[in-house]
Amino acid sequence: MKKDTRSMLITAAAELLDQGGPASVTLREVGKRAGVSHNAPYKHFESKDNLLAAVAARELARMSETMDMSSGGKVTIAAVRRVLHAYIDWARTYPARFHLTFGPLPGADVEQKTTAGESRKLLVALVGAAQKADLLPGANADRMASLLQALAHGAADLALNGHLSATGKGRAEPEDLVDDLLRYLRASVRAS
Amino acid sequence: MKKDTRSMLITAAAELLDQGGPASVTLREVGKRAGVSHNAPYKHFESKDNLLAAVAARELARMSETMDMSSGGKVTIAAVRRVLHAYIDWARTYPARFHLTFGPLPGADVEQKTTAGESRKLLVALVGAAQKADLLPGANADRMASLLQALAHGAADLALNGHLSATGKGRAEPEDLVDDLLRYLRASVRAS
DNA sequence: ACCTGAACACCGTTCAAGT
DNA sequence: ACCTGAACACCGTTCAAGT
Numbered sequence: 144m145k146k147d148t149r150s151m152l153i154t155a156a157a158e159l160l161d162q163g164g165p166a167s168v169t170l171r172e173v174g175k176r177a178g179v180s181h182n183a184p185y186k187h188f189e190s191k192d193n194l195l196a197a198v199a200a201r202e203l204a205r206m207s208e209t210m211d212m213s214s215g216g217k218v219t220i221a222a223v224r225r226v227l228h229a230y231i232d233w234a235r236t237y238p239a240r241f242h243l244t245f246g247p248l249p250g251a252d253v254e255q256k257t258t259a260g261e262s263r264k265l266l267v268a269l270v271g272a273a274q275k276a277d278l279l280p281g282a283n284a285d286r287m288a289s290l291l292q293a294l295a296h297g298a299a300d301l302a303l304n305g306h307l308s309a310t311g312k313g314r315a316e317p318e319d320l321v322d323d324l325l326r327y328l329r330a331s332v333r334a335s
Numbered sequence: 336m337k338k339d340t341r342s343m344l345i346t347a348a349a350e351l352l353d354q355g356g357p358a359s360v361t362l363r364e365v366g367k368r369a370g371v372s373h374n375a376p377y378k379h380f381e382s383k384d385n386l387l388a389a390v391a392a393r394e395l396a397r398m399s400e401t402m403d404m405s406s407g408g409k410v411t412i413a414a415v416r417r418v419l420h421a422y423i424d425w426a427r428t429y430p431a432r433f434h435l436t437f438g439p440l441p442g443a444d445v446e447q448k449t450t451a452g453e454s455r456k457l458l459v460a461l462v463g464a465a466q467k468a469d470l471l472p473g474a475n476a477d478r479m480a481s482l483l484q485a486l487a488h489g490a491a492d493l494a495l496n497g498h499l500s501a502t503g504k505g506r507a508e509p510e511d512l513v514d515d516l517l518r519y520l521r522a523s524v525r526a527s
Numbered sequence: 528a529c530c531t532g533a534a535c536a537c538c539g540t541t542c543a544a545g546t
Numbered sequence: 547a548c549c550t551g552a553a554c555a556c557c558g559t560t561c562a563a564g565t
Binding site: 164166238239242245246247248249251263267280282283284285286288289290292293294295296297298299300301303304305306307308311312313314315317319320323324327328330331332333334335 | 356358430431434437438439440441443455459472474475476477478480481482484485486487488489490492493495496497498499500503504505506507509511512515516519520522523524525526527
Binding site: 363 | 560
């Protein structure tokens with residue numbers, strides 16, 4: 144059960160983010176949670192921004208795992224749907240982590256974007272399989288994956304901040320919009 | 336040319352945001368730019384968060400105007416495309432304002448979301464017209480507008496932070512994804 | 528009604544010193 | 547190699563006082 148300080152600092156920062164938002168993530172509080180002094184983080188990270196970047200990197204990897212599991216093994220259009228829904232669910236469960244992970248990070252690294260690319264490979268593979276089964280249009284799989292991710296991301300972000308049309312008949316949850324898009328895409332295959 | 340202090344404070348904050356990111360927006364610097372002391376803002380806003388919320392509100396209104404103009408008067412699918420491209424263009428030109436406006440705001444107000452709703456009415460109207468011309472599927476116009484806005488928003492946000500697939504043949508700019516979506520949606524009309 | 532200057536608590540960061 | 551305590555500059559906020 145013994146964890147190294149570096150890992151504990153990242154965990155402490157993520158928990159503080161969940162509980163009180165970005166403003167409550169101070170190095171003093173992070174240190175206290177990890178059982179070290181308020182400037183011990185500087186032995187593991189160059190700055191606070193770098194610690195936050197490490198939180199984002201870990202979160203990206205974990206989300207990737209969650210999406211992996213939620214695909215359910217089977218390679219169908221339903222798997223694409225489940226992965227996108229899992230993405231939205233993760234954003235809703237950890238809004239502050241979501242915002243940190245995909246927001247502008249001063250301490251960002253080239254390594255980060257590579258990891259982000261890793262987490263997309265599953266989606267690209269699922270999309271490719273769905274295309275061969277004529278369940279998605281036969282465009283470049285990477286670009287189709289970008290389209291799907293962009294919609295899921297945008298819908299989640301807008302909903303999280305109350306900018307999605309929320310009244311009356313036109314009301315739609317992020318998951319609804321994902322389902323709408325998949326339906327339209329499938330319909331457009333038949334038209335070609 | 337005389338502007339009231341409140342308006343100057345908002346302008347100063349927005350400019351600082353553009354030039355140095357959120358970290359450089361301090362009340363001391365805002366005050367200096369507006370020609371007042373570092374705590375004069377408290378006579379116009381309850382807190383720094385409220386000042387930032389005012390910046391976001393103004394930005395939302397301005398973006399709405401920009402989108403209005405870019406629709407070009409004509410009510411066609413091309414107008415929908417232009418409005419969505421204008422949204423992306425605004426995000427690219429003022430990334431920090433974009434992030435502030437649509438990010439989580441502690442000083443947020445109910446009024447804000449109403450304004451956001453106002454800025455969407457144009458898009459909903461354009462979508463409704465395009466639907467009648469069989470250029471978009473005949474779903475609820477509000478929900479279709481959400482789908483389009485969510486994609487434009489997500490594509491812009493991901494691209495801004497380097498999370499959009501950026502290498503090889505699958506590379507797509509936010510504008511490309513908007514065009515892709517409009518094409519698929521139109522194709523799906525023919526399939527029904 | 529609007530503004531100022533001093534003051535307070537808090538934060539990120541640095542540094543000398545300890546093991 | 548990792549950690550601590552004191553110190554520094556800076557920031558949001560408050561307050562007494564001025565017009």
